Amino acid sequence: MGSVPETRGGVPPRGVARASGPLASLPGDAPADPSTLRSHNLGIVMRMLRDHHTLTRKDIERATGMVPASVTNLVADLADRGLVRDQRAGAGEPRGRGRPRITVEQVPDRCLGLAVRIERERLTAELHSSAGLLLDSASRTVSHGWGQPGDVADEIAALIARAVLLAAEHEGVLISCTVTVPGPVGSDARIADTLEFGWGHLDLVGLVRAAGAPEAVRIEVVNDSSAAALAEHWALPRPRPGVMLYVETGAGPLLGGGIIADGRILSGGRGYGGEIGHITVDWRGRSCACGAIGCVSTYVGPDALLASARLTELAHTAGRATALDELRARLDRGEKRAVDVALRAGDILGAALRSAYDVVNPGTVVLGGYLASLRRWLEPGIHMQLAPRSERLAPVVIESGRLGRRAGLVGAARHGLQPLFDDPTIVPSLRMEAGTAPRAGAVGNRG
Template sequence: MIQRQPSVRSAGNGGQPLGHASLRRANLALVLRHLRDEGPCSRADIADSTGLHRATVSSLMAELLERGLVREVGTERAGAIGRPRRAVALDGSHVGALGMEINVDYIAVHGTDLSGRVLVERRIGFDAMGHGPDRSLVELGRVTRRVIGDMKRAGASPGGIVVGVPGLVDSVRGIVAVAPNLGWHGLPLAERLRAELGALQVPVFVDNDANLAALAEYAFGVAAGTPDMISLTGEVGVGGGIIVGGRLLGGADGFAGEVGHLPVDPAGERCGCGRIGCWETKVGFSALVRVAVRDQTYGLDGAPAPDPDERATEIARDLAAGDRRMADAVAEVGRWLGLGGSILANLFNPRVIVVGGYFARLAEQLIPPAQAELEQLVVAGPAARCRFLASDLGFGAASRGAASMVIDHIMEDPTAIGSAPIAHNIAGQRI
């Protein structure tokens, strides 16, 4: 699991000993993580492995059983003689985690139970940019209510919801500070979505979509476990999630990773953020469509955007058919992708740059020119050993990362399940 350094806000005890409630919560988390990592085992084995007193483990296990987070799965013997030990295992089949993403042209959903069993996964086409924040929140609420119903019918109620948004997010307060490609500013998305859900009373949190995609790549993707990596979203805009030493880089205000707005061409196109020549004006999906298919736009100037996966499939089909203009446009995007990648490689020295979204769908044509450009421009040259890799998580990486964030939080605070609603933030704990 990706490491998260607590934020200043969470370090409120000033180094003093933990209170009883905090200590018990920490011990519950320790036992639950042990079962997740090691699989079914007895109470005595947990005590031996964690250093907790056996009576303490028994008490903790009773609470976890009551909350439905573990279950007894049979007996095991310690050697040829001796009393059988009752084994316990992580359960949580009734506890759900709902991850969502709202982007320019779709809403993605990934719902699982605590064990990671996928309960619901879908992407719904929706013109969020064209509909504006108010109608988008109504639609997001409608989709969320329907998905929660689906999850409950599958036997799990969400213990939390995390929504990914392409923009600058104050994750502690659940506010979208600015999402240029959506045209949102100062939107209290968490509060508004909770209001849309009404009596459902599910905790809601918000984070940057690229950070959530990076969490998914680190946990499940083609470079899973790589301690120094960068994940790039390939959408209308381009976002980046940066992992350094196994930790997600958030920055002083949680706004790190806005790589799509690196200035790369002072004489270039105007970006959705209002500036000239941002990187995403060269490598964003709308930029590719603008160059390759001049009589069409994608996600620009209020034009309705088709499903990005379908549009990427069309482009891949044109490439396979030998469309020369399309091939030249993709190669040009690949070179700009490599140029921006070299800047990131010089700054963060990652081992891999994982490209998702449409980048991954067109990886066969995009990555060779991107890799060549990166190797030419990176200061460390071959010593940097940084390479582009195509994600295999599709356009749902952010929603999958959002669901995993909910699960991580439940693992860190089991008291959030079967008790009062979560009273502190899931997101926002980064370097």
């Protein structure tokens, strides 16, 4: 399939914000080691280009406080790695005064990230470039769910092999493969709980490696809602909040959640954090599939809502999505039971969000999946619950997710490509590049 720009348009140079993160010119924060400092500064330039698409060298100087020679040198280094290129601005425009404006932009398809989503009966993959292009996508349905985890690992290894070939066609490198699963994933990248598939604890990365995936491609597994949260954070208007809470439903019976802090997934020291759907709202309440009692998912998750709205039967016969559509239709018609159910759900979800507010103090809460379509009815309860804290301390903005079902894949690709923006030297110089692989070990899996 063709290239589809995920984001469009540049930002006027005057609107260039100061680069975030510690800068070389600021005392105290910058790394002391010269090569680390260089990687750090190259990363700053790459992140600026990710945010603003095109910039002049002058824009970079102004935003970072670096001297012109340093900026020229850093851009030359990135160009040498094939990561950026010069663009003569104003092609097709009437000739302006003075010299033509030269801007710098990312080479659109030099670095690629593969995103793979595993669901109970489907595998979906998208190949993204670091500049936000969708280069390829694939989807496969399995009729009776996955058998052995090795079957999925083989599929993923085949997708990686295909992506490596596609990357080579584009004279690019595949940096990463990020797999999302609908369950908790530990910081050791092991899937902790595969109730969805019946696999038990699983080292999926190890299986994919054993199936032949090259060492040079970093492979990681992340929770699907956390990946979606990352994409939705990126989709927010700037300035984006420092901390964002995300709560959604996908295809499953429970609520998924994620926390984004400083532009990254915050999953805590052991990896299992960010599960907003399992915040307790009633310690003597209903049993949750996670093993705990009284989780917010057991009241506001899709199955719970459908049961309260007396739509369980329809969900069984026509599917959960159809039943949720029917709930929405009843809400639109103002049917009392449906409205009562949705308003109460807002109160309960608000109680959970207030707990999260007091722990991570978000600037924005994003409602994804069907929660976005119920926002009108959920929002009064959420605001009422949050008000005692948010009105006295700091306000919270409630937003709807903008990316829908694709959020998880977009976020997974973005997560996998982050190492490039932390340290662009993981990509070798074009002159040094013997094959298609990035520097050995530099982008390999941590584990």
